[in-house]
Amino acid sequence: MHNIIKLPQILLLASLLSIGAVLPRVANATIVEIQTVVGSFQVNLTDEATPETVANFLTYVNNSDYTNSIFHRSVAGFILQGGGFVFDGVEPIVTVDTNDPVINEAEFSNLRGTIALAKMDGDENSATSQWFINLADNSSQLDAQNGGFTVFGQVVGDGMD
Numbered sequence: 001m002h003n004i005i006k007l008p009q010i011l012l013l014a015s016l017l018s019i020g021a022v023l024p025r026v027a028n029a030t031i032v033e034i035q036t037v038v039g040s041f042q043v044n045l046t047d048e049a050t051p052e053t054v055a056n057f058l059t060y061v062n063n064s065d066y067t068n069s070i071f072h073r074s075v076a077g078f079i080l081q082g083g084g085f086v087f088d089g090v091e092p093i094v095t096v097d098t099n100d101p102v103i104n105e106a107e108f109s110n111l112r113g114t115i116a117l118a119k120m121d122g123d124e125n126s127a128t129s130q131w132f133i134n135l136a137d138n139s140s141q142l143d144a145q146n147g148g149f150t151v152f153g154q155v156v157g158d159g160m161d
Contacts (some may be wrong), residue, residue: 002023005096005158007069007157014084015152016088020115020141021150023031028043029044029047030044030045030054031043031044031045031046031156032061032153033044036105036128036138041155041156041157041159041160042155042156042157042159043115043153043154043159044139044153044154044156045057045058045152046108046151046152046153046154048108048143049105049108050150050151050152051090051105052102052103052105052129053059053102053117053150053152054152055102055115056099056102056127056128057095057117057131059099060129061097062085064095064115064134065070065086065088065097065129066082066083066096067086068086068088068089069082069085069086069087069096070082070085070087071082072084072085073132075135076135076136077136078134078135078136079132079133079134079135080132080133080135080137081118081130081131081132081133082130082131083096083118083129083130084096084118084129084130084134088109092145096129096134098129098132099113099128099129100128101119101123101125101127101128102125102127102128102150103125104118104124104125104127104150105145105150106124106143106148106149106154107150107151108147108151109137109139109143110134110137110138110139110141110142110143111134111137111138111139111151112134112136112137112149112160113133113134113153113154113155113159113160114133114134114151114153114155115131115132115133115151115152115153115154115155116131116132116134116142116149116150116152117130117131117135117149117150117152118131118132118149118150119135119146119149122150123146124146124147124148125147127150133151133155134151
Protein backbone atom coordinates (compact mmCIF):
# COMPACT_ATOMS: atom_id res chain seq x y z
CA MET A 1 0.00 0.00 0.00
CA HIS A 2 1.05 3.60 -0.59
CA ASN A 3 0.25 6.85 1.12
CA ILE A 4 -1.58 8.87 -1.49
CA ILE A 5 -1.70 12.55 -0.75
CA LYS A 6 -3.61 14.98 -2.91
CA LEU A 7 -2.11 18.45 -3.00
CA PRO A 8 -4.88 21.07 -2.79
CA GLN A 9 -5.26 23.80 -5.39
CA ILE A 10 -1.97 24.74 -7.00
CA LEU A 11 -2.27 27.06 -9.99
CA LEU A 12 -0.65 25.90 -13.20
CA LEU A 13 0.28 29.25 -14.75
CA ALA A 14 -3.38 30.34 -14.19
CA SER A 15 -4.60 26.73 -13.93
CA LEU A 16 -5.55 25.14 -10.62
CA LEU A 17 -3.67 22.20 -9.18
CA SER A 18 -4.57 20.22 -6.10
CA ILE A 19 -2.47 18.17 -3.69
CA GLY A 20 -4.31 16.59 -0.69
CA ALA A 21 -5.46 13.72 1.65
CA VAL A 22 -3.42 10.85 3.07
CA LEU A 23 -4.30 7.24 2.16
CA PRO A 24 -2.77 3.89 3.21
CA ARG A 25 0.97 3.20 3.07
CA VAL A 26 3.10 0.33 1.67
CA ALA A 27 6.85 -0.18 1.80
CA ASN A 28 7.33 3.35 3.10
CA ALA A 29 6.32 4.82 -0.25
CA THR A 30 4.15 7.90 -0.35
CA ILE A 31 2.33 8.99 -3.46
CA VAL A 32 1.02 12.52 -3.89
CA GLU A 33 -1.56 13.39 -6.50
CA ILE A 34 -1.27 16.79 -8.08
CA GLN A 35 -4.55 17.96 -9.56
CA THR A 36 -4.67 20.80 -12.07
CA VAL A 37 -7.44 22.16 -14.22
CA VAL A 38 -5.68 20.54 -17.17
CA GLY A 39 -5.40 17.11 -15.51
CA SER A 40 -3.89 15.23 -12.60
CA PHE A 41 -0.71 13.26 -12.11
CA GLN A 42 0.90 11.28 -9.31
CA VAL A 43 4.39 11.47 -7.85
CA ASN A 44 5.93 8.54 -5.98
CA LEU A 45 8.13 9.94 -3.18
CA THR A 46 11.42 8.34 -2.08
CA ASP A 47 10.61 8.18 1.64
CA GLU A 48 13.48 5.90 2.66
CA ALA A 49 16.27 7.36 0.50
CA THR A 50 15.48 11.05 1.16
CA PRO A 51 13.58 11.07 4.47
CA GLU A 52 14.31 14.67 5.49
CA THR A 53 13.29 16.04 2.10
CA VAL A 54 10.09 13.98 1.91
CA ALA A 55 9.17 14.96 5.49
CA ASN A 56 9.80 18.62 4.60
CA PHE A 57 7.59 18.42 1.48
CA LEU A 58 4.82 16.57 3.33
CA THR A 59 4.84 19.19 6.09
CA TYR A 60 3.92 21.80 3.49
CA VAL A 61 1.30 19.45 2.00
CA ASN A 62 -0.26 18.57 5.35
CA ASN A 63 -0.32 22.22 6.45
CA SER A 64 -2.16 23.11 3.21
CA ASP A 65 0.63 25.51 2.29
CA TYR A 66 0.34 24.46 -1.36
CA THR A 67 -3.40 25.19 -1.51
CA ASN A 68 -3.91 27.59 -4.42
CA SER A 69 -0.18 27.69 -5.09
CA ILE A 70 1.04 28.29 -8.62
CA PHE A 71 3.68 27.01 -10.97
CA HIS A 72 5.66 30.23 -11.18
CA ARG A 73 8.49 29.11 -13.44
CA SER A 74 8.23 27.09 -16.62
CA VAL A 75 11.24 26.57 -18.86
CA ALA A 76 10.38 24.40 -21.87
CA GLY A 77 12.57 21.31 -22.07
CA PHE A 78 14.04 22.02 -18.61
CA ILE A 79 11.77 22.39 -15.53
CA LEU A 80 8.34 23.31 -14.18
CA GLN A 81 8.66 24.94 -10.72
CA GLY A 82 6.10 25.47 -7.97
CA GLY A 83 5.72 25.65 -4.22
CA GLY A 84 6.73 29.27 -3.76
CA PHE A 85 3.66 31.40 -4.34
CA VAL A 86 -0.11 31.30 -3.71
CA PHE A 87 -2.91 32.98 -5.64
CA ASP A 88 -6.31 33.01 -3.89
CA GLY A 89 -8.17 34.63 -6.76
CA VAL A 90 -7.32 38.21 -5.87
CA GLU A 91 -4.13 40.21 -6.21
CA PRO A 92 -1.49 40.11 -4.96
CA ILE A 93 0.10 36.70 -5.35
CA VAL A 94 1.64 35.91 -1.95
CA THR A 95 4.74 33.99 -0.95
CA VAL A 96 4.38 30.60 0.73
CA ASP A 97 5.52 30.90 4.34
CA THR A 98 8.63 28.75 4.62
CA ASN A 99 9.94 26.52 7.37
CA ASP A 100 13.61 26.03 8.20
CA PRO A 101 15.72 24.78 5.28
CA VAL A 102 16.22 21.05 4.89
CA ILE A 103 19.59 19.34 4.56
CA ASN A 104 20.56 18.43 0.99
CA GLU A 105 20.05 14.70 0.31
CA ALA A 106 21.24 14.52 -3.30
CA GLU A 107 21.08 10.76 -3.92
CA PHE A 108 19.41 10.48 -7.34
CA SER A 109 19.94 12.04 -10.76
CA ASN A 110 17.72 14.82 -12.07
CA LEU A 111 16.23 12.73 -14.87
CA ARG A 112 13.07 13.49 -16.85
CA GLY A 113 10.02 13.09 -14.64
CA THR A 114 11.76 13.45 -11.29
CA ILE A 115 10.76 16.02 -8.67
CA ALA A 116 13.48 17.89 -6.78
CA LEU A 117 13.78 20.73 -4.28
CA ALA A 118 14.85 24.17 -5.46
CA LYS A 119 17.42 26.07 -3.40
CA MET A 120 19.47 29.23 -3.23
CA ASP A 121 22.61 29.48 -5.35
CA GLY A 122 25.73 28.96 -3.25
CA ASP A 123 23.95 27.22 -0.34
CA GLU A 124 23.35 23.50 -0.85
CA ASN A 125 21.30 23.27 2.38
CA SER A 126 18.87 26.11 1.64
CA ALA A 127 15.84 24.26 0.17
CA THR A 128 12.46 25.03 1.74
CA SER A 129 9.05 24.97 0.01
CA GLN A 130 9.90 25.27 -3.68
CA TRP A 131 10.19 22.21 -5.87
CA PHE A 132 10.46 21.46 -9.57
CA ILE A 133 9.71 18.69 -12.02
CA ASN A 134 12.47 17.89 -14.48
CA LEU A 135 11.02 18.04 -18.00
CA ALA A 136 14.19 16.53 -19.50
CA ASP A 137 17.32 14.69 -18.38
CA ASN A 138 18.97 17.54 -16.46
CA SER A 139 21.54 15.36 -14.70
CA SER A 140 24.53 16.91 -16.46
CA GLN A 141 23.49 20.38 -15.25
CA LEU A 142 21.92 19.76 -11.86
CA ASP A 143 23.55 16.70 -10.28
CA ALA A 144 26.84 18.46 -9.48
CA GLN A 145 25.69 22.10 -9.27
CA ASN A 146 25.59 23.54 -5.74
CA GLY A 147 25.98 20.11 -4.12
CA GLY A 148 23.35 18.58 -6.41
CA PHE A 149 19.60 19.05 -6.24
CA THR A 150 17.72 16.58 -4.04
CA VAL A 151 15.47 14.40 -6.17
CA PHE A 152 12.78 13.08 -3.83
CA GLY A 153 10.29 11.46 -6.17
CA GLN A 154 9.26 10.42 -9.66
CA VAL A 155 6.16 11.24 -11.70
CA VAL A 156 4.42 7.90 -12.31
CA GLY A 157 2.02 6.52 -14.88
CA ASP A 158 1.21 8.85 -17.76
CA GLY A 159 1.80 11.95 -15.61
CA MET A 160 4.45 13.42 -17.88
CA ASP A 161 1.96 13.40 -20.73
